[in-house]
Amino acid sequence: MAEATAYEEQRRRQVEANKRKLEELQLHHLSAAVREAAATAKPSPVKKRKARVPLGAADAVMEPLRRSGRVANLPDKPVYREEVPAFARRIRRTYGSARKDLANRVYATDEARSYTISKAEDLLQELDSRFPIFIKPMTQSHVTGGFWLGLPNDFCRKHLPKRDETITLVDEDDNESDTLYLAMKKGLSAGWRGFAIQHKLVDGDCLVFQLIERTKFKVYIIRASSYYESED
Numbered sequence: 308m309a310e311a312t313a314y315e316e317q318r319r320r321q322v323e324a325n326k327r328k329l330e331e332l333q334l335h336h337l338s339a340a341v342r343e344a345a346a347t348a349k350p351s352p353v354k355k356r357k358a359r360v361p362l363g364a365a366d367a368v369m370e371p372l373r374r375s376g377r378v379a380n381l382p383d384k385p386v387y388r389e390e391v392p393a394f395a396r397r398i399r400r401t402y403g404s405a406r407k408d409l410a411n412r413v414y415a416t417d418e419a420r421s422y423t424i425s426k427a428e429d430l431l432q433e434l435d436s437r438f439p440i441f442i443k444p445m446t447q448s449h450v451t452g453g454f455w456l457g458l459p460n461d462f463c464r465k466h467l468p469k470r471d472e473t474i475t476l477v478d479e480d481d482n483e484s485d486t487l488y489l490a491m492k493k494g495l496s497a498g499w500r501g502f503a504i505q506h507k508l509v510d511g512d513c514l515v516f517q518l519i520e521r522t523k524f525k526v527y528i529i530r531a532s533s534y535y536e537s538e539d
Contacts (some may be wrong), residue, residue, distance in 0.1 A: 325338075332335050352452065354422050367417040381392055385422065389531070397530075405423045406428055408500070412451055413445055413509060413513075414447070414508060414509070414510050414511075415509070415510045415511020415512075415531045416511075418534065419511045419534040419535065420444060420511050420513075420531070421531075422531075422534040423444065423511060423512060423513035423529045423530070423531050423533070423534065424444055424513050426513070426529045426533070427441065427442045427444075427513040427514070427515050427527075427529045430527055431515060434515070434517055434527075435517075438517050438518055439462065439466045439517075439518045440515065440516065440517045440518070441459050441462050441515075441516050442513060442514070442515055442516075443456070443458070443459075443513070443514045443515075443516060444511075444512075444513045444514075445508055445509065445510060445511065445512040445513065445514065446510060447510050449503065449508070450503050450508045450509055450510060450512070451510075452526070454500035454503055455494060455495075455497055456494055456495040456499045456501070456503075457492070457493060457494040458484075458493050458494055458495070459495055463490075463493040465520075466518055467488060467490070467493075467518075468488065468490060468521075468522065469490055471487065471488060471489055471490050472488055472490075472522055473485050473487060473488070473489075473498075474487075474488040474495065474523070474524065475522060475523045475524070476498075476502050476523075476524050476526050477519070477523060477524065477525050477526065478506065478526055478528070479506065479526075479527060479528070484498060484501060484502040484505070485498050486498030486499045486502065488522075506528060508528070509531060509532075510531070511531030511534075512528060512529065512530050512531050513528075513529040514526055514527065514528055514529070515527040515529070518520070
């Protein structure tokens with residue numbers, strides 16, 4: 308009993324000593340102030356985090372994008388390659404050894420040019436007027452280099468197809484050559500080069516085109532060389 312009483316006495320003294328130290332440090336006032344501040348402070352807003360979607364899952368659940376009616380039927384990717392019609396691929400193109408030497412171009416004189424045009428107009432009067440006809444004097448761009456033959460706009464609008472087609476040229480010996488008519492550009496492209504080289508056309512020659520069928524021309528050639536022969 309004596310030992311228990313002594314322990315309790317010692318404990319009581321220690322508690323009183325601790326209280327005195329707390330009063331000296333005023334810690335109990337500080338803790339009370341902290342509790343009061345915590346009770347009156349506004350809670351800070353908590354930001355909501357978006358749930359993370361595993362890579363690839365979004366594509367699996369994503370609905371297809373809605374497209375307007377104007378573009379719904381268009382291809383997803385633009386196509387820039389120009390499709391060549393099958394009939395155009397069948398037209399033979401002439402290259403290689405048949406190419407003319409551009410450095411050796413021969414230019415017709417004004418007199419020779421006027422002579423061939425006059426002869427072509429005379430021939431035009433003799434041909435059957437039931438078939439549409441036009442005259443085309445040859446220049447360097449028609450018979451060398453690019454070998455592009457533009458046709459009269461009015462004639463094309465009235466008599467030739469509205470889309471690209473094969474047009475056959477028939478010479479005076481009834482030999483036929485296929486050419487590609489480009490409706491938008493109103494001229495002859497593939498095949499015309501071969502016709503010009505085969506018939507040895509040069510600057511100053513004049514051609515008469517007679518449309519004998521929907522896509523077939525009879526072609527008459529008045530050569531510039533005939534002017535110099537007439538002079539002799």
